[in-house]
Amino acid sequence: MVTRRVADILKNGQPDELATIKGWVRTKRELKGFSFIEVNDGSSLAGLQAVLDADLPDYENIIKQLSTGASVEIEGKLVESPGKGQKIEMKGESVIVYGTADPETYPLQKKRHSFEFLRTISHLRSRTNTLGAVFRVRNACATAIHQFFQEKGFLWIHSPIITASDCEGAGELFTVTNFDLNKLPKNDGGEIDYSQDFFGKQAYLTVSGQLQAEVMAMAFQNVYTFGPTFRAENSNTSRHLAEFWMVEPEMAFCDLEGDQNLAEEFLKYIFKYVLDNCAEDIEFFNKWVNKSLLETADNIINNEFERVTYTEAVALLEKATKKFEFPVEWGIDLQSEHERYLAEDLFKKPVIVTNYPKDIKAFYMRLDEGEKTVSAMDILAPGIGEIIGGSQREERLDVLERRIKEMNIEADDIWWYLDLRRYGTVPHAGFGLGFERLVQFITGMTNIRDVIPFPRTPLSADF
Amino acid sequence: MVTRRVADILKNGQPDELATIKGWVRTKRELKGFSFIEVNDGSSLAGLQAVLDADLPDYENIIKQLSTGASVEIEGKLVESPGKGQKIEMKGESVIVYGTADPETYPLQKKRHSFEFLRTISHLRSRTNTLGAVFRVRNACATAIHQFFQEKGFLWIHSPIITASDCEGAGELFTVTNFDLNKLPKNDGGEIDYSQDFFGKQAYLTVSGQLQAEVMAMAFQNVYTFGPTFRAENSNTSRHLAEFWMVEPEMAFCDLEGDQNLAEEFLKYIFKYVLDNCAEDIEFFNKWVNKSLLETADNIINNEFERVTYTEAVALLEKATKKFEFPVEWGIDLQSEHERYLAEDLFKKPVIVTNYPKDIKAFYMRLDEGEKTVSAMDILAPGIGEIIGGSQREERLDVLERRIKEMNIEADDIWWYLDLRRYGTVPHAGFGLGFERLVQFITGMTNIRDVIPFPRTPLSADF
Numbered sequence: 049m050v051t052r053r054v055a056d057i058l059k060n061g062q063p064d065e066l067a068t069i070k071g072w073v074r075t076k077r078e079l080k081g082f083s084f085i086e087v088n089d090g091s092s093l094a095g096l097q098a099v100l101d102a103d104l105p106d107y108e109n110i111i112k113q114l115s116t117g118a119s120v121e122i123e124g125k126l127v128e129s130p131g132k133g134q135k136i137e138m139k140g141e142s143v144i145v146y147g148t149a150d151p152e153t154y155p156l157q158k159k160r161h162s163f164e165f166l167r168t169i170s171h172l173r174s175r176t177n178t179l180g181a182v183f184r185v186r187n188a189c190a191t192a193i194h195q196f197f198q199e200k201g202f203l204w205i206h207s208p209i210i211t212a213s214d215c216e217g218a219g220e221l222f223t224v225t226n227f228d229l230n231k232l233p234k235n236d237g238g239e240i241d242y243s244q245d246f247f248g249k250q251a252y253l254t255v256s257g258q259l260q261a262e263v264m265a266m267a268f269q270n271v272y273t274f275g276p277t278f279r280a281e282n283s284n285t286s287r288h289l290a291e292f293w294m295v296e297p298e299m300a301f302c303d304l305e306g307d308q309n310l311a312e313e314f315l316k317y318i319f320k321y322v323l324d325n326c327a328e329d330i331e332f333f334n335k336w337v338n339k340s341l342l343e344t345a346d347n348i349i350n351n352e353f354e355r356v357t358y359t360e361a362v363a364l365l366e367k368a369t370k371k372f373e374f375p376v377e378w379g380i381d382l383q384s385e386h387e388r389y390l391a392e393d394l395f396k397k398p399v400i401v402t403n404y405p406k407d408i409k410a411f412y413m414r415l416d417e418g419e420k421t422v423s424a425m426d427i428l429a430p431g432i433g434e435i436i437g438g439s440q441r442e443e444r445l446d447v448l449e450r451r452i453k454e455m456n457i458e459a460d461d462i463w464w465y466l467d468l469r470r471y472g473t474v475p476h477a478g479f480g481l482g483f484e485r486l487v488q489f490i491t492g493m494t495n496i497r498d499v500i501p502f503p504r505t506p507l508s509a510d511f
Numbered sequence: 512m513v514t515r516r517v518a519d520i521l522k523n524g525q526p527d528e529l530a531t532i533k534g535w536v537r538t539k540r541e542l543k544g545f546s547f548i549e550v551n552d553g554s555s556l557a558g559l560q561a562v563l564d565a566d567l568p569d570y571e572n573i574i575k576q577l578s579t580g581a582s583v584e585i586e587g588k589l590v591e592s593p594g595k596g597q598k599i600e601m602k603g604e605s606v607i608v609y610g611t612a613d614p615e616t617y618p619l620q621k622k623r624h625s626f627e628f629l630r631t632i633s634h635l636r637s638r639t640n641t642l643g644a645v646f647r648v649r650n651a652c653a654t655a656i657h658q659f660f661q662e663k664g665f666l667w668i669h670s671p672i673i674t675a676s677d678c679e680g681a682g683e684l685f686t687v688t689n690f691d692l693n694k695l696p697k698n699d700g701g702e703i704d705y706s707q708d709f710f711g712k713q714a715y716l717t718v719s720g721q722l723q724a725e726v727m728a729m730a731f732q733n734v735y736t737f738g739p740t741f742r743a744e745n746s747n748t749s750r751h752l753a754e755f756w757m758v759e760p761e762m763a764f765c766d767l768e769g770d771q772n773l774a775e776e777f778l779k780y781i782f783k784y785v786l787d788n789c790a791e792d793i794e795f796f797n798k799w800v801n802k803s804l805l806e807t808a809d810n811i812i813n814n815e816f817e818r819v820t821y822t823e824a825v826a827l828l829e830k831a832t833k834k835f836e837f838p839v840e841w842g843i844d845l846q847s848e849h850e851r852y853l854a855e856d857l858f859k860k861p862v863i864v865t866n867y868p869k870d871i872k873a874f875y876m877r878l879d880e881g882e883k884t885v886s887a888m889d890i891l892a893p894g895i896g897e898i899i900g901g902s903q904r905e906e907r908l909d910v911l912e913r914r915i916k917e918m919n920i921e922a923d924d925i926w927w928y929l930d931l932r933r934y935g936t937v938p939h940a941g942f943g944l945g946f947e948r949l950v951q952f953i954t955g956m957t958n959i960r961d962v963i964p965f966p967r968t969p970l971s972a973d974f
Contacts, residue, residue, distance in 0.1 A: 051764075053664060055664075070763070071732070072730075072935045073935075089731075089732050090666075090730050090731030091731070091732065117935045118935050119937040121764070146906075146935075146936060147906070147932070147935045148935075149933075149934040150933075154934050169927075170726075171930055171931065172930065172934065174729075175729070175730045180730060180731075183666060183668065183730075183731070186669075187667050190667050191661055194657055201518075203646060204650050204654070205646065206756060206963065206964060207965070208967060208972070208974070209672065209716075209739045209741075209754055210685075210741075210753070210972055212972040212973065222673075222687050222689060223688050223690070224687055224716065225685065225688065225692070226685055226686070227686070229686065229688070229692070230703060232692060232695075246745075246969060247967070247970060247972040248970035248971070249972070251972050253672075253687065260965055260974065263974070264646070264964060266535075267535075267638045267643060267646075268553030268554070268637065268643075268646065268647075269533070269534070269552050269554065275738070276739065278672075278673075280709055282709075290710075293669060300533070301533040301584070443609075443610070464633075464634035464973075464974050467634055468634065469610070470612075470613075470616075471610070471612040471617050471635065472535045472536075472581050472609075472612045472638075473582060473610030474582040474609045474610060475609065500669065501668055501669060501723065501726075501727060502671040504671060506709060506711075507709075507710060507711035508710065509671070509675040509711075509712070509714050510927075511726070
């Protein structure tokens with residue numbers, strides 16, 4: 049008999065079809081003469097209700113074993129459901145119990161659990177409604193990202209995880225080593241002799257694949273990275289992970305305007321894809337997690353993003369009647385309260401702020417005329433704040449060399465990056481999207497630890 | 512005027528269409544009264560030939576700048592090409608030179624370069640024919656993998672990169688730390704106090720996402736990982752990388768046969784996808800890198816893989832008239848020469864060897880009846896050897912606990928993995944594919960360092 053996924057049966061199942069389902073029991077209701085078993089196989093939020101008749105062979109024993117969490121295979125016939133909330137159910141004809149889940153010790157009983165508690169059982173929490181929905185949406189976001197770029201002819205490139213260059217993440221880098229820390233080799237001066245380490249020098253976990261993406265864009269025009277990145281930042285907050293996934297497109301022959309256009313189209317595409325492909329999950333989040341979720345999604349998809357320069361944004365903030373904790377003046381880094389005011393109060397839709405003061409931005413961003421600002425952009429979204437940061441890159445060798453010197457970056461470490469400006473340099477631009485922030489944004493989950501299967505944070509690398 | 516990619520023009524361009532192309536000069540031929548400029552933008556192996564007439568404004572100066580490697584934008588009209596090798600070319604009407612590439616110093620002149628030399632300029636090598644083709648094929652392989660699994664309803668899950676469990680990779684693990692190695696905190700006993708490290712304990716880079724994939728399969732039925740993994744193995748060979756990407760599907764309610772079926776279908780799908788989508792690149796490899804490439808691909812796509820048990824394979828090897836360097840007897844790990852004999856000489860097609868002796872396989876593989884072998888499988892392919900390794904997993908708690916004890920693995924480290932057998936355990940199986948091995952296999956490239964953009968190997972983490 050054909051094995052079907054629950055999502056398929058709920059969507060396409062017809063009365064009188066025979067099928068087998070395999071999954072885990074979510075709930076059991078024993079009535080006189082029969083029982084309802086809700087079986088979930090992870091393909092959808094809703095499970096399939098199976099009705100088991102008391103005249104099934106070994107009924108008593110089977111029902112006893114089918115407590116929440118037990119794994120089961122049920123063969124049977126689909127029938128119209130007389131109950132509310134589902135149109136189809138299964139009349140079970142034979143049942144195999146693969147594994148039980150002792151109700152005395154199985155931690156996921158029917159009651160609601162805090163997300164905090166669920167993090168202590170990350171190996172089981174995906175079996176709950178909310179986390180199940182989160183990881184289906186996470187997968188849909190990832191699929192949308194690949195589909196968006198592949199349709200446009202971008203190559204997915206794998207930037208390195210281990211890197212010997214620390215020019216971007218000073219102070220927040222994890223060290224990668226093959227040394228036995230109890231027997232560190234020292235040189236004559238008493239310093240650690242990194243030439244004896246695996247890579248022959250100090251090595252770190254990457255904080256961004258952008259510089260390498262630029263390399264590849266200079267050969268393939270349009271590329272993107274989608275991989276893990278790391279920050280050894282001791283921030284125990286609901287917004288920080290030590291290990292998180294980033295998406296970083298990079299486009300040759302592209303300026304700041306093209307960058308903004310792509311980023312806006314990209315966000316709209318992902319939201320639309322997820323609404324189309326995870327409607328049930330998103331409705332669940334909208335009902336139980338954040339009631340303005342669908343409104344926000346609609347806002348993203350159907351509005352042209354507002355575009356203002358940093359200088360204009362500062363003027364607008366200075367004019368605001370709202371009192372800010374951090375005073376506004378030209379030159380400051382915008383704080384969360386400022387970003388939220390712009391996106392939520394003033395424009396009530398996503399805002400792209402461009403051309404930030406050069407002193408608060410990275411060395412590789414293109415210096416604007418007048419040399420006060422750089423061609424950077426941040427996308428601020430209602431309800432979440434900054435979701436994307438990008439820039440046109442400095443493609444002029446002399447300007448880049450000057451900036452590197454001003455910012456005390458060791459040119460020797462990035463000789464290859466400078467070479468890109470020496471041989472066939474072109475205007476180019478790109479942006480970065482924190483993947484977990486995106487999943488938070490779309491699901492409304494307030495803690496970033498709940499949108500990645502196995503979060504890595506200070507003092508925690510369990511599972 | 513509309514900007515088009517070169518691949519699109521070569522495939523769909525029609526005479527008299529106007530277009531703009533942006534890319535890098537590969538070759539320049541100056542003739543009397545006009546010049547041929549071949550422009551490549553990374554979208555295809557072949558570039559587009561642009562003909563620039565000497566009566567263009569500033570012709571002499573432009574032509575001088577358009578040496579190999581220069582970046583250029585050319586606007587013009589498509590015309591039928593009188594030359595051999597292309598049916599369409601562009602008659603340039605205006606030219607912008609973005610960046611030059613001094614022929615005195617630009618390392619990629621027209622002559623052929625060794626792959627070894629190209630590795631020293633990994634930031635430029637993607638601009639060569641071969642490496643360009645490699646990374647287009649790499650992207651196609653990656654896209655095929657996602658497409659295959661997504662079509663089947665598998666979720667892409669991100670297994671953690673940083674892990675505190677070392678049960679799989681003893682001795683070959685990179686340490687991840689936030690310590691200043693010059694000031695390691697020690698406890699009273701003079702040992703390093705890892706409780707003060709970022710994660711509160713010793714942490715490593717992952718060697719496999721399988722255990723975490725099993726967690727997710729117990730909630731979503733079918734999942735796959737596709738991410739970086741690490742081995743601190745001091746092997747300076749053409750087959751080893753310290754950092755490489757792995758694909759690891761995991762299926763609940765699946766046995767060893769289902770595992771083999773999926774792996775066979777998977778390999779065929781990828782080969783077919785790449786042949787369909789990168790025909791020009793594959794023909795190039797078949798002509799210049801490995802002349803049996805298309806034959807191998809055909810062999811993979813159109814043959815039912817042979818399936819033999821390890822015990823049968825050993826009997827076949829013992830009967831072989833071929834002399835092996837390593838003598839064959841039941842219990843040995845098959846050597847490369849044995850694997851090649853089976854796939855290349857005996858069956859002349861891919862062979863799946865199953866049910867290996869338990870002592871040469873991992874603790875998590877399911878113990879067969881008789882307890883001598885485990886439900887493992889390796890796929891051996893002609894011309895490459897082992898390409899996939901997988902197994903049905905031990906789902907029986909008591910058996911797994913016994914095996915862990917026998918193999919001196921610390922049960923406390925994987926309490927959560929054991930929990931999967933405690934609550935709703937099911938038969939399940941999966942496999943692992945080394946992504947770079949696959950790209951080598953499909954392209955024929957002999958050194959694994961030439962199929963990943965920025966290889967990490969002993970003493971080398973450049974770029």
